[in-house]
Amino acid sequence: MKVEGKRLIWNDYQKEIAGDNYFYVRSCVRQNFFPGAEKTFLRYMKELGKDVFENPSHTTCSGIGYHSDIVPFETAMTMVARQFALMTEAGYRNFVTSCITSFGLYSEVLETWHHFPEIEEKIRVHLKNATGREFVKPENLAHASDVTFKLRKEISDAGKYRLVNHVTGAPIRVVEHIGCHYSRMFPSKGVGGAEYPYVLVGMIEEWGGEVIDYPERRHCCGFGFRQYLVKANRGYSISASKKKFDSMKPYKPELILTNCPGCPMFLDRWQYAISEMEGTTYGEGGQGIPVVTYEELAGLLLGYDPWDLGLQVHQVPVEPLLDKIGIPYDPEKKFLDKEGNSMGQPKSPTHLKFY
């Protein structure tokens, strides 16, 4: 593998990312899946002296319904227009999304309006009629992983830990997984393009880890919306994730890093389900491969307490990763809430090593 070859492609996909003053919109599902991720983003942005504004009355972008064939595109565009109106009213021009599918939808809507201005006009009328609001389109649209990518050096400089095995000094071997809606619809809107996205690779490189490229890297995690939301279809979803695990296993990855709401959910939860269904585990000695989001990883390296990051709700235990990096944690506090009360403890899996 010649990384220089990838660098040439990365040079072709340089993306403009605003440096400060962001209007932030959340994901519908991430606070349930990974409760600490978005909060961690806001925390390190504040610590790095960046202005991030949230309006509590923002809603879903409706992308989840759009991609599940429930919400028509016109409705989705009007929802998006309302989010832009909230940004405009707050005096911001840089729009940052937490969710990859939102990012994809916002990009798709802006592109649609670019090519069909009459549709934009129609949506402006819809929004005005429904809410009385008006909007200016964002000057800069970025995903929160783009922003984190832009700040990767600052995070590294402020960090307490490196993505390195603190005993052996070897870089942690990381598999990166990019959400499909990040750059496959519009390769030019993702850092590094669609075939070799650089957004997470850049963080891993900067923070000291080693990136693993494996044959099924580009394969979808299997979320696919309808494929997961309908229970009878979930076999399709778990099989897609399994294909990835089988392919990455020979490379002995120590961490899976993600930037999408769905991917970390499935790459994490399905490792448990596969272990229960088939007895297969993918890490060393019955362990799973820990799966974290870029915000959680940044938080860990910045020295935030793992349990404040919400890592205890991951189904694949993250302790092996914490031990390798040398991040201290109190096992006694893993399942205690903020007030120190027990949150209850999950049943130990049959095969997956539990901590």
Added chain:
Amino acid sequence: MGKSVIVIGGGIAGMTAAGMLARQGYEVTLLEKENETGGHVAHWDRLFPDRRKASEVLEFTGEGMKDVHVARGISISRITRQNNEFTVTCGMQDAGSVMKSHFTANALIVATGFDLFEARRKEEYGYGIYNNVITSADLEVKFKSGKGILTAEGKIPKRIGIIHCVGSRDEKVGNLYCSKVCCVTGVKQAIELKEMYPGSVVFSFYMDLRMYDRNFEELYYEAQQKWGISFIRGRLSECAENPDGSIVIRTEDTLTGKPLKMTVDLLVLLVGFVPAAGTASVAGMIGLKTGTDGFVNPADSHIQNNLSGIPGVFLTGAVKGPVSVTEAIADARAAAALTSEYLTASIEEHA
């Protein structure tokens, strides 16, 4: 006679046209951007369908150019036309310094040829990233060196994949056209690899096999019957690299209707033609018309295929689109004949 011709481009077509006109007594100057004439043929080992040495064809053509004045290392900055005389202004690389120079002639032959498709643009194929992904042109250079074909790890490739239509028939890279010669080149190279390594298996992945000319289909037949080369109908979707450096390819086997995954030790991409980088600028200086594909349009595709529509400016070879070596030579002779006819007529006109 005292009439003169400038040929722009010293590939096989330009060389053939220049040589033929010089032998007829015209004063011919051949302008070549590289430091050597011969174009792409100079880097090729053997030609389809009979696998004769490319160097023999080049040698023959070169011998025919004894009376041609060849200027190498040329970059053209301006072309003007006044009273049926063309002036070509050039920068010439000479011992590191650029010298300005002018050439004048009564006729121009544009033979700027083609460039090979830059395989890196098919990002998902991993050329320039995965060590064991090479192009058909890389393979010819290896054949020509006579050193054998080994993987990046120095091993004999046991399984070899050959991918057709790389950069051709592909709207994603803006090339809708067929490059025409890659199909038979792929079959030729498959046979050559198999001949070199009888114990290896060779797979060819194609959309259509366009065996358009004499003895091409026979070569395909031979590849199947004598050499046992497997032809799988399906276009490569993407590549990835295994820990040992071998390449995982994904295609559909369209004849069974199933996605197919396969590991190969070496992957050869049959890169197609794109208009030469110099064609657009030369065309702009002269006022030649190009198609949406970037190749130069002749005045008429059937009966004025070597004429540009501008008096005294003739076209030949791959400047007009993909051609084989055989066709380039025949086309260059036609262009030379028409150029000669034009010059003779204009002599009579002024007599």
Added chain:
Amino acid sequence: MPDFGYTITKDRQLDHDHGDFRYISLVRSFEPSLDLCIGCGSCSASCSAAGFTDFNIRKLHTIIRRGEVESVKTELKKCMFCGKCQLVCPRGVNLRNLIMAMNRAIELLG
């Protein structure tokens, strides 16, 4: 195994690296003209059985060549052995013998 209400599906991708090529090497030795197939589909287009069943002789010998055999075992029995396929093949593949060869290989290897 706990019942989650869904199952893990086997990948239907042809995995050429792990194909079973014992069958095709036998078939090839019995009927080498198979190598000349260009996948044109004349054989299956002219097939008497194909009109009434989903029997597809072109697909069956392609599947065997790709290292799979299970689906071929039962399908082959649908052939009526009329020989029209052989008559139309532009590459002169001896299809009647090919069908015999595939049956023999399946008989020998199970």
